Amino acid sequence: MSSLPNSVRLAWRNLRVNTDPASLVVILGLPAMYLVFMGTMYVSIIPPFSIGGFEFSYASYLIGGILAFESVMAGTMGGSMLWADRRFGMFSQILSLPFTRTQYLGGVILATVAASLAGSVALVAIAIPMGSSIHVSPVGLVSVIGSLILGGIFFCSLMLFVAAKVDSNNAYNSIQIVIIFIVSFVSDAYYPINLRTPLPLRIISYLNPLTYVADGVRAGLVPSSNFFAILNPIETLVLLVETIVMFLVAYRTYANVKINIT
């Protein structure tokens, strides 16, 4: 372990520090509860529907959105890492060790992506007994993992931006809750967006990267023959661009962040 790259070492430390039971309830428990409650409640009243020629049961549709939502929750964990480290003095302590700010940031993002992927595996294990239809193919796996990684980086960057900007605990928590609420419900994570969706919400949904993360994951869980019917490559490009922009904004803010919150 001593020869690990610094960002990996920091990521491992972040995971060890942030995987206490309370944090796990938030990171993994909340998406799992959404999956179980929404899956079992709505599956009986929402009949199967077709997207891109593939017929989804609600449970099969939901799992893509829930896995995408897991990247949001992992992202909040990333923001909380910086926030807690600033608040409890570990940020300046770590920066007095032989680590650069960039390595610290890398550690946070790596931990976030790892948490997102690990949480997704656990959620898939919960979804299968609930009747979610999951097809695994090489291209599908790449799409799922790639989408979750991009989603993890985007939402981690967004939360890092907030954590770097805000100096009040209440403000940080409030902003985080508002972001989670808007991002998760104004997207196609839990229900499809169609022409009957009110225009303002439809526009926000199409700007919301969670929509593209969910589509990328969803496309990866259907048979490969239906892949491109579900996922338009332009969506992946939009997600990539949004992620790069958000990362750069967060990096710029983070680079100037005060080391302590006093």
Add this chain to the structure above:
Amino acid sequence: MQIADGKETYSKGGEDSNAQSFAISIENLSHSYDGKKYVISDVSFNVNRGEIFGLLGPNGAGKTTTIKILTTLIQPSKGDVKILGFDLRKDGIKIRRRIGVVQQDSSFDFATVRQNLDLYGFLWGIPKEERTKRSIELIKMFGLEEVANQRAFDLSGGQQRRLQVAREFIHDMDLLFLDEPTVGLDPLMRRRILDLLKEKARKEGLTILFTTHNLEEADYLCDRVAIMDKGRLQALDTVERLKRIYGGTKAIEVILASSVLNSEIPIYDNFFRKLREVQVDVEVSKQPTDSEPAVIVSKHPEKVIEAIISVANEQRVKIEWLNVRKSTLEDVFIEAVAPSGSSEEVSSQGNAKESTTIAKSSTQGGGGGTSANS
């Protein structure tokens, strides 16, 4: 950083010849957070390798900012700083590989005492077996056995401070910065930590720079101290020399017989007037009460004592108590940072200049603390 046999080895590349003499070399350091007000102004001093160096000063003197600069957490606005021979502005990582930092504010991971030590060792790249061994030793050394499995945030302030200091010894280092490390510690633990620091400096050649408000511990621990106030260096020298320079004014305590005190004659006033007639530099700094002695300040205590005895005989006044108090670092500190406009200001300013000259001459002389130490 590489690990060999559980010990860190470091590249020594990049050090210049100064590195042979000084652990810290600071020239004309100034820093402003907002570009307008300077919290550190034109500070220069050197710290020798293996030296225990104290940075003293009242709140807001600039001590913590100085430590943050020296530990590369903030870039200075002006000045040149070399740490272990490395340029502060260019070689941050190389410097941080070889230093330890105990910051003023508490800093812990949301984990137990044992886990905090282990995680910190892990960040330093210390192999599992070695860091487990060191953690056990440190827990014992710092008296944390009973709370080893408690979360750091649940500990008392003193226990947290102990953990914070202990944690820094999980890794090897050449230079240790401690920002008020003994705050909140009981006297026994404070002494134990000070002794440990002394031992590390004497036996292992560890250089230590620490800040404190506790002048007794600076007196006990430090080879040299620098006194800062309002961002400027007011004095720098060995504790003993500072005492001689600033503490040249001795305090002579005197109590006259209580029977005299109860009389209607203002006996102390007469006594002091007579003293002044024979002694030019007598200054009564503290008027007597029933329980407290009068305190007479003079640079020539032996003459004052002679005069007191002589006047007492002449006045037929019995002396109940006579004492010359040894100068303490507190006397030095108070004189060095005396507020402007006070009656003490004139003498303290004069002394401050004198001592700063010593600091500067030692810096310019290239010998830094060596000349001051001698």
